Amino acid sequence: MPAISMKVNGKAVSGNVENRTLLVDFIRTNLGLTGTHVGCDTSQCGACVVHIDGKAVKSCTTLAVACEGASVTTIEGIAKNGTLHPMQQAFHENHGLQCGFCTPGMIMASIDIVKRNGKKVSEEVIRRELSQNICRCTGYHNIVAAVQSAAEKM
Amino acid sequence: MENFNYHRPATVNAAAALLKKSKGGSYMAGGHTLLPTMKQGLASPSDIIDLTAIKGFSGITIGKSAVVVKGGTTHMEVATSAAVKKAIPALAELAGKIGGVHVRxxxxxxxxxxxxxPAADYPSACLGLGATIVTNKRKIPADAFFTGMFQTALKDGEIITEVSFPIPKKSSHMKFPNPASRYALVGVFVSQDAGGKVRVAVTGAGPKVFRVPxxxxxLSKSFAVSALAGISAKAKGLNADMHATAEYRAHLIGVLARRAVEAAK
Incomplete structure (x- = not known):
C-alpha cells in the first residue's frame, strides 16, 4: 500500500493507504479523528467538509493519496489551547445545532465563508453558500445567526 | 469503489503516456463526477491519472478578444476572477452557480x-459564446465538441488544455437549478457579438447542450425581449424525469431566454 504523508491540524502525519482510500476514511480510521462525519457519502450533504490548503472541500470526494504534502484542517484543529474557535462558540451560544451530526461540516464551511466574504458577510450570502451543507434538525435559522455572530468576532 | 493504480504526472505529455500505457485508465481533475460515479460502481478505471499536479494547468488570461481559461482552472477561480467579471460577467456568474462552494x-x-x-453549466457557455476547446492535439469549435449525452468529440487520451471564449458585446446566463443537486433543470446562455450576431445555448433540457436557431x-435582428414573442421551444425530444416534464422544460427555455436577454450586459 502506498505511504502518504501530510499535515493534519498542524502536525505531520503519515500512513499506508490503498489508492482508493478517501481522505475522510484516512482521517477517521488511520488518524482516529472522528469529528469529521460521513453523512451521505454521495457528495451532497457537506458533513465531511474539511479545509485542504485553506479551502473548504468534501473529504468524502477526495482521495487520500491526492493529499500527499497537503495541509489539512479538521474540526479538531480549530480550537486553540482549550478555547473554542469563535465559530464553535457562536454555534454554542446561538444554539446552532440539535443532534450535532452536521455541525463539524457546518462549522468548517462557515469559517471558509467568513474567510472569503469578510466580517460583514450578509445573511443572503451565508444562506447561499451553506446551501450544500444539509441539516435535518434546525431549520437553519440559528445556524445562520451563529455564522453572522462569529463573523464579527473572527 | 474498486481499487486502481494512481498517478500524479507533472506534464500533459506524461499524463497522456500514462493513459496510453494503462489498461482502461481515466484522467481525473477535480474528481467530483468521477469519484461519485466510481463509488456507485458505474465506473472502475484501472488507473487514475490525476491532472491537478501538472504545472501551468490552471490560470486565466484575458486577451484583446478572448478570455482563455486553462483546463485545470477551478470554478471558484473563474467565479471570483475580477478580470473575467469585467470581460465576460456572465461567464463568472455561471461558474459561481455551479454546485456549491466545496464543489467549486x-x-x-x-x-x-x-x-x-446534459445538465452541466459550462457547456452552455462554450456553445453560447462560440468558444474554442483546445486540447493537447488540436482545436475544436464548441459547435462540433458536444456530440451527445456524456459524449464529446474528444478522442481517447486527448486532454483539454484550455478553453478560449470570444469576448462578446453582451451576454447573460440564466439558470433554474434543481434545488437539491444545483444542476441545471434548464440553463440558458445568451450572447451578442460585436457584429450583432446572437447565440442562444440551452443546457439541462435535452440530451446535450443545444442552440435555438x-x-x-x-434576436440577431433585434436584441430585445419583444423579439422573442411568439417563439417557443418544442417539448419533443427534451428530457423528462421525476424533476420536470419535457413540456415544463420547454416552457422554462422561453422564460429563461427572455430573462437572459433582459439582463444581458
Whole structure:
C-alpha cells in the first residue's frame, strides 16, 4: 500500500493507504479523528467538509493519496489551547445545532465563508453558500445567526 | 469503489503516456463526477491519472478578444476572477452557480466540459459564446465538441488544455437549478457579438447542450425581449424525469431566454 504523508491540524502525519482510500476514511480510521462525519457519502450533504490548503472541500470526494504534502484542517484543529474557535462558540451560544451530526461540516464551511466574504458577510450570502451543507434538525435559522455572530468576532 | 493504480504526472505529455500505457485508465481533475460515479460502481478505471499536479494547468488570461481559461482552472477561480467579471460577467456568474462552494473549490472547467453532462453549466457557455476547446492535439469549435449525452468529440487520451471564449458585446446566463443537486433543470446562455450576431445555448433540457436557431435569428435582428414573442421551444425530444416534464422544460427555455436577454450586459 502506498505511504502518504501530510499535515493534519498542524502536525505531520503519515500512513499506508490503498489508492482508493478517501481522505475522510484516512482521517477517521488511520488518524482516529472522528469529528469529521460521513453523512451521505454521495457528495451532497457537506458533513465531511474539511479545509485542504485553506479551502473548504468534501473529504468524502477526495482521495487520500491526492493529499500527499497537503495541509489539512479538521474540526479538531480549530480550537486553540482549550478555547473554542469563535465559530464553535457562536454555534454554542446561538444554539446552532440539535443532534450535532452536521455541525463539524457546518462549522468548517462557515469559517471558509467568513474567510472569503469578510466580517460583514450578509445573511443572503451565508444562506447561499451553506446551501450544500444539509441539516435535518434546525431549520437553519440559528445556524445562520451563529455564522453572522462569529463573523464579527473572527 | 474498486481499487486502481494512481498517478500524479507533472506534464500533459506524461499524463497522456500514462493513459496510453494503462489498461482502461481515466484522467481525473477535480474528481467530483468521477469519484461519485466510481463509488456507485458505474465506473472502475484501472488507473487514475490525476491532472491537478501538472504545472501551468490552471490560470486565466484575458486577451484583446478572448478570455482563455486553462483546463485545470477551478470554478471558484473563474467565479471570483475580477478580470473575467469585467470581460465576460456572465461567464463568472455561471461558474459561481455551479454546485456549491466545496464543489467549486475542486471542479474544473476541463473536467466539466469533457464529461458533457446534459445538465452541466459550462457547456452552455462554450456553445453560447462560440468558444474554442483546445486540447493537447488540436482545436475544436464548441459547435462540433458536444456530440451527445456524456459524449464529446474528444478522442481517447486527448486532454483539454484550455478553453478560449470570444469576448462578446453582451451576454447573460440564466439558470433554474434543481434545488437539491444545483444542476441545471434548464440553463440558458445568451450572447451578442460585436457584429450583432446572437447565440442562444440551452443546457439541462435535452440530451446535450443545444442552440435555438429561431431565437438566435430573431434576436440577431433585434436584441430585445419583444423579439422573442411568439417563439417557443418544442417539448419533443427534451428530457423528462421525476424533476420536470419535457413540456415544463420547454416552457422554462422561453422564460429563461427572455430573462437572459433582459439582463444581458
Amino acid at each position: 473549490h475542486k471542479g474544473t472547467i476541463g473536467g466539466s466540459i469533457a464529461n458533457s453532462d 429561431d431565437m438566435e435569428a430573431a
